[in-house]
Amino acid sequence: MDIALAVLGGFAAAAVAPLVVARAGHYGGYLLALVPLAVFAFYLSLAFGADDVAAVSWTWIDALGVDFSFRIDGLSRLFGLLISGIGAIIVVYAAGYLKGDPKLGRFYLFLLSFMGAMLGLTAADNLVTLFVFWELTSVTSYMLIGYKHEYQASRDAALQALLVTAGGGLAMLAGLVLLGIAADTQSIAEINAAGDVVRDHHLYVPILVLLLIGAATKSAQFPFHFWLPGAMEAPTPVSAYLHSATMVKAGVFLLARVNPSLGGTTEWTAALSIAGGATMLLGAYLALNQYDLKRILAYTTLSALGTLVMLLGVGTELALKGMVTFLLAHALYKGALFMMAGAVDHEAGTRDVRHLGKLARAMPITAAVAVIGALSLGGFPPLFSFIGKEVLLEATLENEWGAFWLLLAVVAVSSPLLVVAAGVIAIRPFFQAGGEPPKHPHEAPPSMWAGPGILALGSVVLGLAPVLGQGWLIEPAAQAVAGEEFEVRLALWHGFNLPLAVSAMTIAAGIVAYLFREQLRALTWPVESRVAGTVGPTRGYEGFLVGIKRGSAWQTRKLQHGRLRRYVATTALATVGLVALAAFTNGGVPLAFDVGGVHFYEWFLGALVLGGGVLTAVARNRFFAVTAVGVVGVGVALIFLVFSAPDLAMTQLLVDVLTVILFVLVFYHLPGPMLQARRGVLVRDAALSLAVGATMTLLVLGVVHADRPTDVSEFYAAAAYAEAFGRNVVNVILVDFRILDTLGEVVVLGAAALGAYALLKYRARDPEGDEQ
Amino acid sequence: MTSSTILKTTSLLLVTLFLIFSFFLLWRGHDEPGGGFAGGLVASSAFALYTIAFGAVGARQNLVIDSRLLIGVGMALAAISGIPSLLLGDAFATGRWADVEIADREIHIGTPLLFDIGVYLAVLGVVVTIVFALAEEED
Numbered sequence: 019m020d021i022a023l024a025v026l027g028g029f030a031a032a033a034v035a036p037l038v039v040a041r042a043g044h045y046g047g048y049l050l051a052l053v054p055l056a057v058f059a060f061y062l063s064l065a066f067g068a069d070d071v072a073a074v075s076w077t078w079i080d081a082l083g084v085d086f087s088f089r090i091d092g093l094s095r096l097f098g099l100l101i102s103g104i105g106a107i108i109v110v111y112a113a114g115y116l117k118g119d120p121k122l123g124r125f126y127l128f129l130l131s132f133m134g135a136m137l138g139l140t141a142a143d144n145l146v147t148l149f150v151f152w153e154l155t156s157v158t159s160y161m162l163i164g165y166k167h168e169y170q171a172s173r174d175a176a177l178q179a180l181l182v183t184a185g186g187g188l189a190m191l192a193g194l195v196l197l198g199i200a201a202d203t204q205s206i207a208e209i210n211a212a213g214d215v216v217r218d219h220h221l222y223v224p225i226l227v228l229l230l231i232g233a234a235t236k237s238a239q240f241p242f243h244f245w246l247p248g249a250m251e252a253p254t255p256v257s258a259y260l261h262s263a264t265m266v267k268a269g270v271f272l273l274a275r276v277n278p279s280l281g282g283t284t285e286w287t288a289a290l291s292i293a294g295g296a297t298m299l300l301g302a303y304l305a306l307n308q309y310d311l312k313r314i315l316a317y318t319t320l321s322a323l324g325t326l327v328m329l330l331g332v333g334t335e336l337a338l339k340g341m342v343t344f345l346l347a348h349a350l351y352k353g354a355l356f357m358m359a360g361a362v363d364h365e366a367g368t369r370d371v372r373h374l375g376k377l378a379r380a381m382p383i384t385a386a387v388a389v390i391g392a393l394s395l396g397g398f399p400p401l402f403s404f405i406g407k408e409v410l411l412e413a414t415l416e417n418e419w420g421a422f423w424l425l426l427a428v429v430a431v432s433s434p435l436l437v438v439a440a441g442v443i444a445i446r447p448f449f450q451a452g453g454e455p456p457k458h459p460h461e462a463p464p465s466m467w468a469g470p471g472i473l474a475l476g477s478v479v480l481g482l483a484p485v486l487g488q489g490w491l492i493e494p495a496a497q498a499v500a501g502e503e504f505e506v507r508l509a510l511w512h513g514f515n516l517p518l519a520v521s522a523m524t525i526a527a528g529i530v531a532y533l534f535r536e537q538l539r540a541l542t543w544p545v546e547s548r549v550a551g552t553v554g555p556t557r558g559y560e561g562f563l564v565g566i567k568r569g570s571a572w573q574t575r576k577l578q579h580g581r582l583r584r585y586v587a588t589t590a591l592a593t594v595g596l597v598a599l600a601a602f603t604n605g606g607v608p609l610a611f612d613v614g615g616v617h618f619y620e621w622f623l624g625a626l627v628l629g630g631g632v633l634t635a636v637a638r639n640r641f642f643a644v645t646a647v648g649v650v651g652v653g654v655a656l657i658f659l660v661f662s663a664p665d666l667a668m669t670q671l672l673v674d675v676l677t678v679i680l681f682v683l684v685f686y687h688l689p690g691p692m693l694q695a696r697r698g699v700l701v702r703d704a705a706l707s708l709a710v711g712a713t714m715t716l717l718v719l720g721v722v723h724a725d726r727p728t729d730v731s732e733f734y735a736a737a738a739y740a741e742a743f744g745r746n747v748v749n750v751i752l753v754d755f756r757i758l759d760t761l762g763e764v765v766v767l768g769a770a771a772l773g774a775y776a777l778l779k780y781r782a783r784d785p786e787g788d789e790q
Numbered sequence: 791m792t793s794s795t796i797l798k799t800t801s802l803l804l805v806t807l808f809l810i811f812s813f814f815l816l817w818r819g820h821d822e823p824g825g826g827f828a829g830g831l832v833a834s835s836a837f838a839l840y841t842i843a844f845g846a847v848g849a850r851q852n853l854v855i856d857s858r859l860l861i862g863v864g865m866a867l868a869a870i871s872g873i874p875s876l877l878l879g880d881a882f883a884t885g886r887w888a889d890v891e892i893a894d895r896e897i898h899i900g901t902p903l904l905f906d907i908g909v910y911l912a913v914l915g916v917v918v919t920i921v922f923a924l925a926e927e928e929d
Contacts (some may be wrong), residue, residue: 669828672832746825750902753826761883763908768861768865768915
């Protein structure tokens with residue numbers, strides 16, 4: 019129960035957030051931060067509790083084996099601590115950053131919902147539970163990126179992120195379903211405990227591909243990386259929280275979660291190493307030609323996500339240890355750096371490094387955060403990310419996979435590029451002269467430097483004393499990813515060895531590259547801008563959108579032409595065709611008319627209905643036609659009555675009366691007398707009508723002569739009173755046995771009425787509009 | 791709107807009868823012919839008749855509640871009627887019945903009746919919304 023409360027508490031806090039902010043203004047943010055803080059404390063208590071794993075489960079959809087279940091192991095704990103800890107910091111930070119914003123309550127609603135979704139995702143044990151929370155993170159992320167919805171750029175970026183991640187989510191859903199089939203269970207813990215079952219299954223490759231698409235879109239892996247820089251349109255607290263520390267790591271989380279059951283194969287290693295390596299390199303490179311602080315950080319985040327995926331692909335004990343270490347290190351320093359960028363934007367009025375300079379004097383604390391964050395980004399000792407990078411290099415060097423030289427090259431090229439980015443972030447705006455910011459800068463309020471300060475401090479402390487984080491946090495997480503037991507020992511100083519040498523070389527190369535960055539940009543920018551403008555994935559995305567719009571416009575023109583007669587004709591023809599096809603493939607319908615037992619009044623009713631039909635068809639006046647239709651309806655009602663179906667008869671009669679009334683009301687709006695159709699049209703319509711009539715006749719004959727189960731009516735007749743306490747079987751079926759059908763019909767009816775209402779009112783308000 | 795005094799006078803009488811009859815149909819629907827759908831249609835006919843006699847504005851006032859809102863209220867009632875069984879551990883919308891004693895008479899009520907009331911209101915809302923929209927345009 020506690021687990022559910024902790025996981026779902028974010029949603030509860032989200033629900034009351036607008037009220038709290040309405041009462042307390044931005045101070046409400048400080049109050050709301052208590053919720054993530056409490057969740058953080060709960061996860062801490064789990065980490066130091068007696069049990070290694072905490073779980074809770076409810077049956078959700080029994081027939082499909084779907085449970086609403088959570089299971090918190092080492093990996094979930096690491097993520098839970100990051101999500102709730104950084105969440106608390108972000109909630110406080112946003113109170114300062116968005117102080118006075120009239121939509122602050124809504125912001126917290128989205129942000130805390132996102133936190134709940136993320137906690138649910140990382141704690142989920144059932145595949146469907148996981149998927150539901152996965153989609154919730156996409157939806158809340160859409161809301162948050164589009165928070166400044168007055169701006170076109172915000173809306174476009176939000177839609178782009180949603181289309182990419184939700185599209186990937188669909189692929190992932192298919193993958194999860196297949197995974198559930200292959201493993202014959204939906205519990206992730208059971209799947210992971212089942213050994214080689216999934217790896218040996220013939221569906222393994224489809225499962226892997228589909229899950230990879232889901233993970234790659236969410237974690238912005240090449241070639242789906244383009245939405246992440248766009249998402250920087252979001253307010254900075256969102257970028258810091260979603261797009262560096264938490265949500266974009268959901269894909270990495272998914273891959274880590276299924277690693278024990280899917281990982282370790284050649285396909286896994288190849289796919290993840292290549293996608294991860296390519297993203298790592300591409301992200302580090304793309305940061306080079308950026309000047310916006312947030313965009314630089316976004317591209318370096320891409321690089322970090324690529325690193326994590328690549329390490330998962332390598333998959334050795336050392337690599338997984340490095341993955342978890344790097345994940346923690348990155349969340350700490352990148353969260354701090356993003357909040358630093360937000361503080362600079364907030365106080366100086368711009369994030370463009372070309373317009374910033376010498377900020378260190380005015381903003382000393384923010385500058386300190388920037389320096390620590392940048393040193394972490396560059397992988398300098400003695401910070402925690404240096405240790406992460408050491409393990410990364412070690413894992414790459416001892417990698418047994420054939421292409422390890424390729425991975426080493428990727429690391430060797432991207433690391434110096436990250437050092438350049440670090441320099442651009444920290445040195446240029448804070449310590450170099452030049453640039454005139456729009457605002458006169460001064461230090462940010464404590465709410466905006468305390469949080470990033472804590473994260474930066476964490477980078478330093480864990481770097482100097484990694485033992486503080488290894489036993490209870492990193493080791494259980496790495497074990498959960500690997501699915502086996504091993505020890506994790508981290509140290510700042512490894513002795514003189516190959517990783518240290520490579521590390522030193524990349525840092526030295528990075529410093530040289532920083533000094534010559536202008537030359538590097540001049541060399542690369544012309545090529546980059548041309549490539550991005552012609553074949554880049556952003557172009558592909560735009561082309562895809564244009565194609566979708568064209569396609570839907572085409573099919574709307576073809577199918578939704580707005581001509582009522584053609585709609586009726588299409589529907590009728592389709593019905594006739596499908597019924598004829600079904601009759602043909604099932605060996606035809608026996609054309610046996612047995613009129614022996616028909617009473618004389620039944621003949622009379624038949625003639626009444628038939629006569630009404632003929633009169634409707636030949637009528638030259640609308641009122642006459644509608645009255646004739648009414649005759650048909652009444653005749654049918656009488657037939658129902660004769661065959662002892664009073665419910666149907668009554669309903670039929672009522673519907674008919676109302677139909678006539680509605681027709682008469684509509685006639686007021688129709689222009690002039692009825693138009694007479696041309697002879698050819700009349701013949702065509704008559705043929706179609708006869709075909710429909712013949713089809714209905716055949717259907718009825720088919721039903722009469724078919725061997726049908728007789729126990730259905732007997733069951734209802736017997737069960738209606740015994741089980742549902744009603745003597746009217748028709749009504750009992752409607753409101754009890756088949757209640758969901760009726761509910762659906764009521765909803766359809768309501769939607770149709772609102773549609774008709776809208777159409778009528780729209781026309782009434784637009785007298786110039788063409789009436790048909 | 792009509793100028794016929796005969797129609798106006800008789801319709802007042804008929805509308806009352808129709809409405810009472812619609813409640814009657816709704817109530818007895820579980821055991822005898824009738825039910826929420828038929829009851830809703832009879833009630834709709836009453837309002838349609840009133841609209842023809844007195845115009846949409848008057849009919850709208852007599853309905854008291856906005857007909858569009860009525861659709862939503864009906865749908866909500868129908869959906870809510872499924873929840874009690876959910877709380878009691880059964881599947882959504884499993885019929886729940888109770889015998890309530892009102893003025894020395896035992897009355898058998900249950901969630902299907904609530905559902906039927908929802909259907910009644912929704913049907914009434916649907917038909918009347920369209921009738922009003924059509925009739926108002928000619929005013």
